Amino acid sequence: MLPQKLTDARAYDIASALLEGFNKHYRLFRATSAAAKRRFEAADWHGQQRAQRERIEFYDQRVGEAAAHLQEAFGAQHLPMELWEQVKLHYIGLLTNHLQPELAETFFNSVCTRILHRSYFHNNFIFVRPAVSTEYIENDEPGATPTFRSYYPSSDGLHDTFVRLIHNFQLQRPFEDLARDVRRVLAELARDAQVSRWRTNFQVQVLASLFYRNKGAYVVGRIINGFNEMPFALPILHNAKGQLYIDAVLMGADDLQVLFSFARAYFMVDMEVPSAYVQFLRSLMPRKPRAEIYSALGLQKHGKNLFYRDLLYHLRHSSDKFRIAPGIKGMVMLVFDLPSYPFVFKLIKDYYPPQKDTTRELIQSKYLLVKQHDRVGRMADTLEFSNVALPRYRFEEELIRELQTFCPSLLETQGEDLILRHVYIERRMVPLNLYIQEANSEQLERAVLEYGNAIKDLVAANIFPGDMLWKNFGVTRHGKVVFYDYDEIEYITDCNFRRVPEPRNEEDEMSGEIWYQVGPRDVFPETFAPFLLGHSGVREVFMRHHADLLDPAFWQAHKERIQQGHVHDVFPYEVHRRFGAAPP
Numbered sequence: 001m002l003p004q005k006l007t008d009a010r011a012y013d014i015a016s017a018l019l020e021g022f023n024k025h026y027r028l029f030r031a032t033s034a035a036a037k038r039r040f041e042a043a044d045w046h047g048q049q050r051a052q053r054e055r056i057e058f059y060d061q062r063v064g065e066a067a068a069h070l071q072e073a074f075g076a077q078h079l080p081m082e083l084w085e086q087v088k089l090h091y092i093g094l095l096t097n098h099l100q101p102e103l104a105e106t107f108f109n110s111v112c113t114r115i116l117h118r119s120y121f122h123n124n125f126i127f128v129r130p131a132v133s134t135e136y137i138e139n140d141e142p143g144a145t146p147t148f149r150s151y152y153p154s155s156d157g158l159h160d161t162f163v164r165l166i167h168n169f170q171l172q173r174p175f176e177d178l179a180r181d182v183r184r185v186l187a188e189l190a191r192d193a194q195v196s197r198w199r200t201n202f203q204v205q206v207l208a209s210l211f212y213r214n215k216g217a218y219v220v221g222r223i224i225n226g227f228n229e230m231p232f233a234l235p236i237l238h239n240a241k242g243q244l245y246i247d248a249v250l251m252g253a254d255d256l257q258v259l260f261s262f263a264r265a266y267f268m269v270d271m272e273v274p275s276a277y278v279q280f281l282r283s284l285m286p287r288k289p290r291a292e293i294y295s296a297l298g299l300q301k302h303g304k305n306l307f308y309r310d311l312l313y314h315l316r317h318s319s320d321k322f323r324i325a326p327g328i329k330g331m332v333m334l335v336f337d338l339p340s341y342p343f344v345f346k347l348i349k350d351y352y353p354p355q356k357d358t359t360r361e362l363i364q365s366k367y368l369l370v371k372q373h374d375r376v377g378r379m380a381d382t383l384e385f386s387n388v389a390l391p392r393y394r395f396e397e398e399l400i401r402e403l404q405t406f407c408p409s410l411l412e413t414q415g416e417d418l419i420l421r422h423v424y425i426e427r428r429m430v431p432l433n434l435y436i437q438e439a440n441s442e443q444l445e446r447a448v449l450e451y452g453n454a455i456k457d458l459v460a461a462n463i464f465p466g467d468m469l470w471k472n473f474g475v476t477r478h479g480k481v482v483f484y485d486y487d488e489i490e491y492i493t494d495c496n497f498r499r500v501p502e503p504r505n506e507e508d509e510m511s512g513e514i515w516y517q518v519g520p521r522d523v524f525p526e527t528f529a530p531f532l533l534g535h536s537g538v539r540e541v542f543m544r545h546h547a548d549l550l551d552p553a554f555w556q557a558h559k560e561r562i563q564q565g566h567v568h569d570v571f572p573y574e575v576h577r578r579f580g581a582a583p584p
């Protein structure tokens with residue numbers, strides 16, 4: 001229980017220093033997010049990618065700075081728990097009128113657990129639950145930008161309203177033909193059976209900041225007609241002449257969920273009140289957890305915090321047990337899940353078979369690479385946790401034995417808890433090899449087509465998957481094929497794509513062994529076929545759509561384009577949805 005009296009004068013100073021550390025973090029975070037507009041206008045795609053990577057590192061840098069400052073100024077590691085409880089009370093008071101209280105609470109947790117390490121499992125001073133409400137927060141200062149803008153098109157019609165709302169973003173680039181683009185948008189909206197019945201009483205609401213990712217900027221909003229709402233998003237792109245155009249219209253919760261997918265890079269958004277953005281987006285995508293929305297907005301540390309709260313809540317209201325995940329067991333990762341929970345837990349094993357020449361540090365570096373890279377809708381985001389305490393009785397005994405056999409260095413028992421020293425958590429998907437086994441002919445064709453498209457998207461984003469076996473890919477609820485096994489990935493530009501040399505003689509030709517020299521990063525695409533195409537139905541579809549993946553020239557051509565500075569276009573919607581820059 002927290003103390004009723006604030007008796008230690010140091011507590012307020014520590015709380016103030018903590019909040020100052022958070023304010024610095026969010027000031028820098030917001031500045032680089034706001035600068036995405038300038039980079040988009042300048043078509044500075046490499047700068048956008050660089051800013052994306054650097055922004056991910058901001059949080060840990062500021063946490064480290066704050067922890068070091070508290071240690072130096074207050075000897076924080078040796079302060080009694082009673083004092084930390086008073087620090088929390090002061091901190092709550094400082095957040096009363098703060099515009100990002102939920103993020104500041106997470107920052108408090110991060111700094112305190114960095115300082116006090118393992119002593120935070122059972123205590124009263126970290127924010128296990130939020131202490132400050134984020135409902136209806138807005139900046140009420142004169143001149144402050146509201147979270148979203150509202151338009152009432154009854155007087156000037158939907159066409160003029162959409163033109164006006166686009167102009168209100170004040171993009172410093174001319175549109176190729178904005179009137180044409182808006183006509184296309186309205187024609188597409190009119191094809192929707194629900195929208196086509198609407199006649200009057202329209203309201204259009206759009207979030208005040210554009211959402212920047214890859215080479216696009218997205219308007220995100222909703223059309224309201226009485227009790228009916230239609231979420232929408234409009235991607236804005238550059239044409240070859242540097243002019244802007246609207247490329248498509250995305251409509252409905254499903255389209256928006258794909259846009260905000262866990263397999264895509266985080267958005268750059270200028271948000272003064274992030275909770276208000278999350279609340280608005282949650283109204284567009286009611287099934288999407290708040291944790292994933294925060295992560296999609298680049299606030300992945302708070303997303304982690306919310307995820308862990310959701311996990312603990314789920315454990316309190318369920319009774320099934322963690323089990324070894326269905327499917328083929330990995331050589332490097334031990335994977336388990338909870339049947340009632342849509343995520344998998346992955347631990348790096350302590351040792352690997354001889355064919356896996358790797359280390360724990362190298363595997364962790366691959367997962368970090370994916371976190372910082374453009375995931376192009378084809379690589380699952382991972383939540384990385386240290387010292388996760390879970391009730392031991394919720395683990396099946398078979399899983400306990402597997403953990404003790406393959407991951408003993410990552411296990412510890414504390415009372416009735418099993419502590420995982422390091423774990424990755426990902427969205428659960430149907431493994432592609434299992435999906436193919438049960439698929440009908442139509443599902444099989446789509447899955448193989450999607451698999452090849454996933455490989456090609458990864459290639460264009462400078463990622464070589466390494467192990468391309470079907471078991472390392474999953475199928476999402478929306479039918480997308482996503483890669484999730486990262487221990488062998490490499491940059492395309494670091495690989496050497498070669499043809500298999502002609503045999504020198506009959507002995508070479510008949511040999512079951514590789515008789516030619518192979519470098520550490522040599523890749524022979526021709527050799528993929530025996531491992532991928534044993535199933536006759538799979539082979540027929542694959543060769544019809546993706547035979548080029550077996551040709552070294554395909555890989556080498558993409559490598560050369562990337563080395564020349566080309567940045568791949570990534571569309572979170574099907575090609576047939578695109579309007580394109582030129583008139584139809």
